[in-house]
Amino acid sequence: MTRWVEETLHPNFRCALKADRVLYENQTEHQHLIIFDNETFGRVMMLDGVVQLSTTDEFIYHEMMSHVPLFSLGAERAKRVLIIGGGDGGVMREVLKHKSVERCVLVDIDRTVVDLSKEHLPEVSQGAFDDPRAEVIIADGVKYVAETDERFDAIIVDSTEPVGPAAVLFTRGFFEGCARALNKPGVLITQNGLPFMHPDHLRGTMELFSTIFADRATYLVDQPTYFGGPFALAWASNDTSLRDTPLEEIAKRHAASGIPTRYYTPDVHKAAFALPGYVAKLSV
Known part of the structure; x- marks a missing residue:
């Protein structure tokens, strides 16, 4: 089943990135962290539901x-x-x-x-x-x-x-x-x-x-x-x-x-x- 990782920062607007492969996901001592691969944006890191970076941009x-x-x-x-x-x-x-x-x-x-x-x-x-x-x-x-x-x-x-x-x-x-x-x-x-x-x-x-x-x-x-x-x-x-x-x-x-x-x-x-x-x- 295809997984879409949703960005949840905006209360009235949502978007999502397709996770082709999840490399890591867990709750750290301070925040939720996920790292995954996306065909368009490369490797993506999100913290607490917000995109932090992708390797392409x-x-x-x-x-x-x-x-x-x-x-x-x-x-x-x-x-x-x-x-x-x-x-x-x-x-x-x-x-x-x-x-x-x-x-x-x-x-x-x-x-x-x-x-x-x-x-x-x-x-x-x-x-x-x-x-x-x-x-x-x-x-x-x-x-x-x-x-x-x-x-x-x-x-x-x-x-x-x-x-x-x-x-x-x-x-x-x-x-x-x-x-x-x-x-x-x-x-x-x-x-x-x-x-x-x-x-x-x-x-x-x-x-x-x-x-x-x-x-x-x-x-x-x-x-x-x-x-x-x-x-x-x-x-x-x-x-x-x-x-x-x-x-x-x-x-x-x-x-x-x-x-x-x-x-x-x-x-x-x-x-x-x-x-x-x-x-x-x-x-x-």
Whole structure:
């Protein structure tokens, strides 16, 4: 019998992916996790009924989460990176492509996600977990940013949606902890879901950012497996000039890095901040 795995995030909208083969399904200490193969999207991981990644399109999200902040900072200032969540290793893979990065710390609350990603999704991390510049810490991200003595040039929050264990990663306390752990200049990037389907998600983050950071903005990506319109990523920094790095300088940095990208380009970097009207209203 054919099995369809349903995404249950949206209260008035459902979609499903065909599971040609289920490799793993169980309740971890923190969330329900399933990994399965789909003929169109490749290998898919879902947490608590929400698609986290597929091997065919994960590069879009991971490139834009990583390269927008790091090319904005430039090689002289992009040396220490903190990733909250991201246990699949995709963001870490892209971050470590930057030769300027001296240290990359990944903090994820769920060891099972990290372990099963290594086992079933090695093409996502591509050896990043074994890079000597990388450290993986199994811990609560909220507690980590509140207590760490380290300071980072970029903090990238690659979380699930604000339900279940990730809900605390969209609170004032967490964002204030991130601001505390950032160097200046420094930048915080968070995922903020589908503004068409869940406008309050992005609006809430932008309202909190406005009281904590000097600069805030939204940029968009088009991710086929994030069903429901363009996907929002949020930018926050206490350096008001950082986001305005000229296109010519971004292009120069990208070319000098030699980093191959499939979605990210300097033009896309700048254009992603140009928002449709309904998203711009949520980002004020």
